[in-house]
Amino acid sequence: MQIRSLLAGTALAALLAGCAAGPTDQAAAPEMEPTTSTYQGTLPCRNCDGIDLNVTLNGEEQDAAEERTFDLEASYRAHPQDPPNENYAGNWEVLEGTEQDPTATVYELTPDGDGQTYYFLRVDDQTLELIDPNLRRFQNSEMLQLRRQ
Numbered sequence: 001m002q003i004r005s006l007l008a009g010t011a012l013a014a015l016l017a018g019c020a021a022g023p024t025d026q027a028a029a030p031e032m033e034p035t036t037s038t039y040q041g042t043l044p045c046r047n048c049d050g051i052d053l054n055v056t057l058n059g060e061e062q063d064a065a066e067e068r069t070f071d072l073e074a075s076y077r078a079h080p081q082d083p084p085n086e087n088y089a090g091n092w093e094v095l096e097g098t099e100q101d102p103t104a105t106v107y108e109l110t111p112d113g114d115g116q117t118y119y120f121l122r123v124d125d126q127t128l129e130l131i132d133p134n135l136r137r138f139q140n141s142e143m144l145q146l147r148r149q
Contacts, residue, residue, distance in 0.1 A: 035060050039120075039128045039146035048079035055120070055128065055146060057107070061094045068092045070109050072118065088115045095119075098135040106135055120146070 037057045042050040052075045059068035074086040088111035095106040098121065107128070109118040119135060120128040123145065130144040131137050138144055 038149045040149055041144075041146035042077070043130065044140065044143050045076065045079070047081075049077035051076055053146060055109070055118075057092060059092075061105075065091060065093065068094075072109060072111070086115075088112075090115075095135070098131070098137070100137065106131065 035058070039055045039057075040053065042052050045051050054071075054073040056071045057068070058070065061068075068091055070088075070090060070092045072086075072088045076083055076085075088109075090109060090111040093108040093110070095108055096103070098104045098106060105122040107120045107122065109120070111117070117133065119131045119133060121131045121135075121137065123129050126148040128146045128148075129137065129141055130146075131141075
């Protein structure tokens with residue numbers, strides 16, 4: 001009887017030890033997909049029918065700076081000189097505050113290599129607005145807005 005109890009106790013101890021260790025073939029945790037937000041709109045143009053602007057932001061505000069990238073495409077409608085489309089890529093930063101609103105969120109898009117830096121005010125989750133390098137809104141601000149797609 002003692003041998004049977006000893007065997008049962010040993011089997012139970014081995015079973016419990018196996019449960020405590022957990023499975024050994026665990027699948028790797030899935031990687032998070034990068035977040036991508038695309039905004040589009042048509043900006044006014046003096047010499048043409050408008051500038052179609054497409055801005056894609058990769059990453060999120062809380063991501064490290066090197067993980068926040070962008071692509072910007074600009075094409076001119078019916079421009080007399082028929083300039084080529086402009087394409088820029090680079091990194092974007094999050095700035096806080098404008099002259100009018102110290103709590104505003106501004107995205108600073110800095111292209112790799114040549115190209116101008118763009119500043120966009122986040123009006124809401126669906127809207128970005130082009131603002132000047134001094135972080136001020138233009139008078140025709142509604143005409144400078146891009147909508148999230």
